């Protein structure tokens with residue numbers, strides 16, 4: 470369902486301001502601010518990852534690298550026809566929207582600090598307030614901490630939740646609903662356990678139902 474023009478222009482203003490943000494560079498956490506996110510006001514699904522990686526930074530495109538390809542495979546299993554369909558229907562952002570750089574030991578990307586998450590939080594909160602998504606997909610433990618605080622991936626993957634963190638069954642009566650997923654990055658060891666792969670399979674089945682529901686505009 471298209472959003473009223475006022476909300477569209479509010480979101481565009483927010484996006485313009487976010488693209489110009491240099492808070493983390495100014496504070497010395499990163500060398501260069503280059504916010505990466507994508508989306509528009511007519512999207513009903515919000516996906517929140519951890520932070521862009523170097524490929525996303527170079528292409529200014531969320532989930533453009535190897536982890537993104539894994540995520541696209543999961544989302545296609547959840548009812549999207551292909552990657553274009555995913556990007557058409559999902560607003561994609563992250564807990565921090567600039568590449569945080571590599572870890573000092575070179576083993577993957579650095580996890581953003583709580584201070585960086587705090588600096589970037591107003592952008593995420595602004596998107597939540599203007600987009601008013603029906604379905605939120607937190608990806609990985611950092612996003613989980615924002616949407617289902619104090620919960621572990623093992624305890625939440627495979628189910629649907631309301632905004633207060635209570636599990637949901639059946640057709641949701643209130644928006645937004647949450648379907649958390651693990652992070653698709655190869656850096657994450659979480660999916661090395663077959664029992665957790667089974668949890669992911671269950672989450673994708675749940676997500677498929679919620680994606681269909683989010684597209685109805687009802688509820």
Ligand code: SF4
Nearest residue numbers: 490492493566567589
């Ligand atoms: S990560 Fe967020 S707060 Fe930090 S510079 Fe980028 S857009 Fe700004």
